Amino acid sequence: MRRLVQLGQGEKSAIPLLLFLLIGFAAPLLAVIWFSFMPARTFSLFAAPSLANYATIFESTSYISFLWSLGLAAVTVILLALICYPVAYGIVRVFGKWAMLLTLLFTIPLFVSENIRLYGWILFLIKNGVLLGSLKSIFGLELESILFTRTAILLGMVYVYLPFMLFPMTLGISMVPSETRDAAFDLGASRWQVFREIELPLSMPGIVIGFLLTFVLAVGAIAEAKVMGGQRIIPITHDIEIAFTYAQNWPLGAALAVLLMLVVGVLVLLALRRFDLDRFLGRR
């Protein structure tokens, strides 16, 4: 008996997992992509495909939402990097082998729903809330609330995504062997030179992973703009949600989602090409 493809034991064992991935992961993704080529405001997958939805998007002002999403994500990532690197550095240098455990404590808030945490901030920041109310009754100070501004949105995003930057950064910094630090210092390097020549490049894998992780997550952020920003800004995720819900225009929503995936995918690939993780780890 002749077979076209001879399957080994390993390949056969992989079939269930492969099927699971196809049905659970690839199929919905393909469905969304396929939906983006269907006529607007239809719910069938069997019409003639066209690029009409994409044409609509390029004629509309959706690019503003795209820019808001990408811009907010970029600023969030930069703020997180500035906040997390020193924190991670301190945690690793002070707590040594306990650093990773300590960093895990920062992820405890993740057990509480993001919306609840954001509403917590609202209570804290709102006019006559915990912060402003206390200031008013104790010191008689009356300040403007920062709620429902872009600053508030950024605050929310930085707060929500902090663990996702801190964790890989702590990992990255703890991967720098302390003897290489000593060796560079011993060879005449100043503290700043040790940082620039040794610590920064050797912790780069953690930094890059943190950047990518938080950027991808932050581009998909929606609750921060809605809750903390009071819908002052409409990020692209919000547009997608509207298309799928109120507007009942699934094909348009699908096209927006596909475009977002493309933009983020291309940016991530570019970053990975620029920062070769293997090279940082000395494997190449």
Add this chain to the structure above:
Amino acid sequence: MAARPTILSLKSVRKIFGTLAAVDSIDLDIGEGEFFTIVGPSGSGKTTLLRMLAGMEQPTSGDILLRGERINDLPANRRPTCMVFQSLALFPHRTVGENIEFSLKIRGEARDKRKARALELMDLLRLPQAYYGKNVMKCSGGERQRVALARALAYDPQILFFDEPLSAIDYKLRKTLEKELKDIHRETKKTFVYITHSLEEAMVMSDRIGVMREGKLVQVGSPHEIYSAPTTRFVSEFIGDVNVIPVDVAGDGLLKSVSLKDALKGPVPPKGFTSGHLVIRPEFLRFIGKASEADNSVSGRLYNEYALGSRIQYQVRVGERVFIVEKLRQQMFTGKLDDEVRIGWDAKDSILVTD
């Protein structure tokens, strides 16, 4: 060897961690161009001592003088000394060339000058020039060793410190690298201060050896002195297999041991020496026929034999006591296991030591 001017001087240097004196009142002078090795078991404080010399730790009290100048508070990056680490601490994200040139780059030397110096050092250490652009993590253990040494030499230090750099290397390569290091020492004429837990390694390379125990320097001397005239039982046992018999000095100058019935003839005990240990190296013991053939003799049972390459070792049991006898292969003993044998040694081949 002619007396050398002192380059590094330690004056009652101590380092206290909590309540533990890791390094306890060490006085030591190291000569210009000397290969000085500090030997001690792990936890004896030798690494702490070296880190103080290199400027990575500060002494709790005492002074470290470099050519007469106090350098206690001078940080490592401003000391004209350099260290080769146990882990080598190579920079994994850099090439062989970039590793070697690191200190030159820090000093701001021009690229072509840096490269010329790096290639020169690679020649000295027998690293192929083609390795200049090779990732350092792709090098073998022995090559990495040479890169680490080249990187330290590029700094042009007045003293080179070594923190057991050969401890993780397999036996055969280690033997080769020990000799190479001694050749490099001769070639560069620099002062080397080396740390190891292996007295054997120290013997091969050093001009002088200091033996450390529990933070104290118990004996300093040439390899020959350490081998043939240890002053304590600890030093004598550190070198390897050795016969140690606890003894008390009797009135007539003879030595009495509880475990042996005959009194022993040994070296004349120093003034005030009343009890200690008699040390006899296994190569000084011999199989004899009659008790009169040596100053001292004991008879026992040949229990086992071990082939050690060029030498053969025999275990002889005399009552509860175990004696180790060593012979060259050519002078192999022909007795059978469990034979009754007599072993002897001369008084001049034994050493009296304190505990």
